Amino acid sequence: MNEPAAGALLGFRGESRRVLAIVWKDLTAERRTKANFNAVAFLAALILLLFGFAIGPDQAAIEAAAAGLVWLTVLFSGVLSFNRSWEQELEDGALEALLLYPGDRRSIFLGKLIANLLFVFAVEAVLVPVATVLYDLPVLEHAFALAGVIALGTLGFVTLGTFYAALASRMRAREVLLPLLLFPMLIPLLVGAVESTGQLLQGDAMGNAGAWIRLLIVFDVIFLVASIFAFEHVIEE
Amino acid sequence: MSEWSFVIAAYGLTWFVLSTYAVYLMRRRTLAERTLTRETREDGWQG
């Protein structure tokens, strides 16, 4: 059987198999340390509670701020998972081993991206219900649209988070550097996600959410492509 | 006019920042050249 030359494109099926292998490896490592997911999910709930104390108890104030609080909580809790994902590779020298195999660096990035995405989605599966209860959010109307917005916002967040963590995880002061590098880049995403979520939670009378959702899509596409391109250059060891 | 104090503050800040940065750059350049001279000299002595 012909082994493709190192670095050569594997072809779609080969590549997707490779991506899935990386996803699986990442998640099973995560599962072995399920404590990590529990801790992050619990922290997210805690942050929501703290925000409640900080903004409340006036329900009107909380309602006005709810969309922002939820997304900030996603950011603050999600950011903790990205470094960890890369650190696992560094610990057992797995990254070097991965790079030796033929196939795109792209699949490493996509694998990590998907694994992080699933992790953050799982955290959100805890976070959103807690927020719904704590802040009395009307999530049932426009539930589909809300789910879509959450998915789009999370995708952009995780894309850039995975990329910057690939760098930060290999530096000193990684816990500080990742947010420092990542959060300014997320500002358009935050604005778009909060605005569309807020609009939807308030009934979206003027249909404004659509414009913000388009911004999210544009952001996601541009930075997915850009991160994949950039990743090829930052991981050439 | 209290407006003027803001205009003065703006221009003053601008001149201050630009000139300080210019001075910093010249100093950095001088220090760098001095370091390089030292390195080169030591190279020369080595062989």
Added chain:
Amino acid sequence: MAGLTEGRPRLPRWVIPFGLFALGFFILAQAIGLLNSPPEIGMGNLQKIMYVHVPAAWNAMIAFALVLFWSLLYLWKRQEKHDLLAASAAEVGTVLTGLALALGMIWAKPTWGVWWTWDPRLTFTATMFLIYVGYLALRAFTEDDERRRRWSAAVGILGAINVPIVYMSVRWWRTLHQPQSTPSTVDADYVLGLRMNAFAFLFLLIFFVAVRYHAARVEREAEVRLEERALADGAVHV
């Protein structure tokens, strides 16, 4: 010892004369701005702040474009000088962005009564400032040379890509919640002063980048020689 370049990096002869020219032009432009334009109808003398705030902001964007250009060039050609050029432009750009931010706040206080408003220009400038600072922090914290060059280029490119996106999103965001009230039209009276100051800042930008780049090259050269010597001396390694 070969060092990085052949021979010693020299500051190009045009730089110092150009710097003096830039200084002279700057003084001229500032004088014209301050003295030549009558107080504006709405803003009064505050309008004069535009002659420093706007040129600083514009040239900060030009610096960002330079970072993008040289970062792309570095990833393509892998020549160290492009990395140093990008880093120099980033440092100068950070200074200009910080200045533009401060000037924006100095303008905001007498105009709106507060030091900070969530005005699209202020928030955009603040975001750009943070992205620039992140770039510089990355360079400062990355010790391996090769890595630093590649990573900075990637981060610089991503940051530059975000410029139009940030710009659009903060403008939308603001106009949604409040009608635009920023006086943006510039009358013929003021165009000359604005253009002259824009060029004045541009000349200073070029001068600053040139000197910073030269200093970076010299520092790098010294670093490389130091490393080479350390390698040669420490031939007996454990």
